Amino acid sequence: MTTTPSVRPIAPHVDSRRLEALARRVRVADPASAQDVTNAMTGEVLGTVPHGTPEDVAAAAVRARAVQKAWAARPVRERAAVLRRFHDLVLARQDEVLDLIQLENGKARRHAFEEIMDVTLNARYYANTAHAYLRPKKRQGVQPGLTRTWEVHHPKGLVGVISPWNYPLTLGISDALPALVAGNAVLAKPDAQTPFSALWAVELLEEAGMQPGLVQVVTGSGAELGLPIIENCDFLMFTGSTAVGRTVAAQSGQNLIDCSMELGGKNALIVLDDADVDRAVSGTVRACFSNTGQLCISMERVYVPGTLWDEFVRKFVAATGAMKLSPAIDYSGDMGSLVSQKQLDTVIRHVEDARSKGATVLTGGRHRPDLGPFFYEPTILTDVDDTMEVYAHETFGPVVSLYRVADEDEAVARANDSEYGLNFSVWTGDERRGRRVAARLQAGTVNVNDAYAAAWGSVDAPMGGMKASGLGRRHGEHGILKYTESQTIAVERVIPVGAPDGIDPARYARLVTAGLKVLKRLPGIK
Template sequence: MSDYRQSSPIGRVQLAELTRRVIAADPDVRLEVLDAMTGAVLGDTPRCTPADVATAAARARAAQPAWAARPVADRAAVLLRFHDLVLQRQDEVLDLIQRENGKARRHAFEEIMDVCMVSRYYAHTAADYLKPERRQGAQLALTQVWELHHPKGLVGVISPWNYPLTLGISDALPAIVAGNAVLTKPDQQTPFAALWAVRLLEEAGLPAGLVQVVTGSGAELGSAIIEQSDFLMFTGSTAVGRTVAAQAGRQLIDCSMELGGKNALLILDDADVDKAVDGCVRACFSNTGQLCISIERIYVPATMWDEFTSRFAAAARSMKLSPALDYSADMGSLINQRQLETVTRHVGDATAKGARVLAGGQPRPELGPFFYEPTILTDVRPDMMVYAQETFGPLVSLYRVDSEEEAIERANDSEYGLNFSVWTGDPARGRRVAAQLQAGTVNVNDAYAAAWGSIDAPMGGMKASGIGRRHGEHGILKYTEAQTIAVERLLPVGNPSRVNPARYARAMTFALRALRRLPGVK
């Protein structure tokens, strides 16, 4: 453990410097942040209060008008410089992400990729999305109409611990380039990666104070953030999401939320078994299974059952677990004791009721306090917790099916619909099956990254897995207020005062029938 601790260039002094940008009336009241790999104290942050949230919001709002007045190209340039700084300084934040969250470095690097792709995408597309658009007028050539998009003002972002950098800053990037200020609260267990990102944004040219970070618990600060915001972006559990949506509704502000999932993977009977096994390892055990879009249910054709299950179990057993701050580990640690207890409870409940463990099933305390083996269950029944509840750990259940139709039906038999996956040798068949699945994203012959990394397309959940979308035009326009400006020329819309109403109605009836037949008229 000592070699691991000494290998990181991020020390307590650097972490203390990051927390100095947090507004706190009493900076001596602190919250400890644990190193997920060891359970030791990594650092601490101020324990902000609702009054601190109000102060931070006021400072962000004060900086917002001047930022919104700058050309979109200037705002986009900041995102591109930020993109370059993240790549240049990635080793700093990779160490931070691993130590805050416990994930393997290969999975931490996915956060670097995400932040850079989001920065680049919105830097290059924001001007197009935000420019005034001509719309068809009520009286065609006589009515000139424009659609404008103004920044909301102050965007609140509440993010979880499982992707400290990605979820700590990526949702803020389109809000920033759209001209908003941001008030963000990272999870109290993983505050440092988000603070690091804000520091880099300011180095890239973002005005100081435009993005404010408050640190503390969601229970203490969440309501205050919602009260201060003009829009809220929330990522977290469905249970908390329902409360957040109700609070936002009372404030009459819009919100976008990515929530829980019990994601399904379907292996079709023409799939390549080797590719499916590799894909399932990635789908189930990336980020130690602490991934909203990871897979917790796999449906396997009866004709492939024996071959697939034996190969998948062997692949899981061969994975290397390690706390190393390098790329040698296949999987890292869970974040805390609570997550370890959840995984242990789900496995214990299932095995006590007759489920079989094909691989894993045990904690690994010799590696670190929160390590748990990648685990595969079969013979899982509806009376077991793991059947329908989200585990959020390295645990997956396998189910035998006799047909494609059965697999689709069982995959859709869930209150959740976030991210599903289909494996097949026929991409056209994969698309057809994917279109029948009730999930916001479906990856064909990929675990999750194909849809997530396609920033030009919307990403979000159906059913109890969320509302709204990130990425693409949805991911930036949601942070704006749409405004319609209509300029009428010559004749007013409606019955002119000097025209007999009955004659006007007859004339308009004739005109509407004519327009119905005119190509190109909406």
């Protein structure tokens, strides 16, 4: 890489000039406004982006709306072609964004690559299915054969996407892809800690043929910009904590716009008594410590039957203790860093509170500043009870609590005993049994013999949370149609609905009553 004194190398595929170019994509009224972005691996300043204001949000919304109508007028196949080209560009240039993800978030590269998989899966899926989802559909009319009825979908207009820091590429752009192919513009606000990955994705979308300005990115504080985004958009997609989600839902309702949310979780993994222990151990390591545990759908509670307890615990502790923590910007590490001091403080507080109240730390439980300022060992706790903060509250870090249960019924009851219901996991040697148990669990997604990726990656099926874990769904049909306004067009032919002129209303009522009885018995009538 050729350098000059003004260019600072940061990672194998990223330098300071590249970050400055991405930051310039954000338009603000005051170009001198700036906020630092921290390198999660080192704690040093990675780069700066503009610090947007509510006025900047309003101006960005105007720019996006100015482009949206022309974009919506393009045929769906042309919009889908943009997603296909974007898919190919992400795969071809993944090294650069993998560096960005690791630098911003601190995760191991193997977990950063999951974001490449997610974005390309979503781009391909909606490129291939958008036409079928969006085309006008004939519906049964009120008077079969006489009423012709269609369901039509129009873009909402401007979709707001507020995304968190834990998956800066996936959550920064994947939810925008179906909104775009449906004909909308997007106003995106990535988390202040991780803006560069989302900006990179928008750049690639424009290179793939998306009209410039259709996706506007605003950077700044969520507390300052969240409400202005809601006030300037026609639909909101939010991913974040349940506490903030309650506020966002209330603000969306006040502005009479619909919203979809993926919120918090205290996810449970159940090992059934017929499970292959080695396979379950390997899966549980992935379930608990992928992305340094900073994953909405990762596991923080594990229920193990007494018949397998000793073997499972011994092997799980050994596998966890053997994990390699690394700040390297390559594939050598098994787990990376937490994202910030705030997240580290939460993890330390939860572990130390549990330890002080009688919990046992089987492995881990230590801050590792020798590796980087926010590193913490993968940690396994037992003897956890409801007096401890870690028992019911989301840690969002590499900490899991093990619970011994008598049988399947107890495991299901304890897994469901939570205000959250996002993603659960079941391990068994009997697939049918696994499906039966999964159906008893109060969670939006349940993986049988997998940690989280099977359900998450099955983008043809809906993904979202029950109870306090969210509203609405992403992926599948719902994941695109939520970004549209449904319209019913009905054309009445020959005879109106209602008594025609010149017919006695009482006689009309008798005729219709007889007709309704006949229709009930006819096959094919809904």
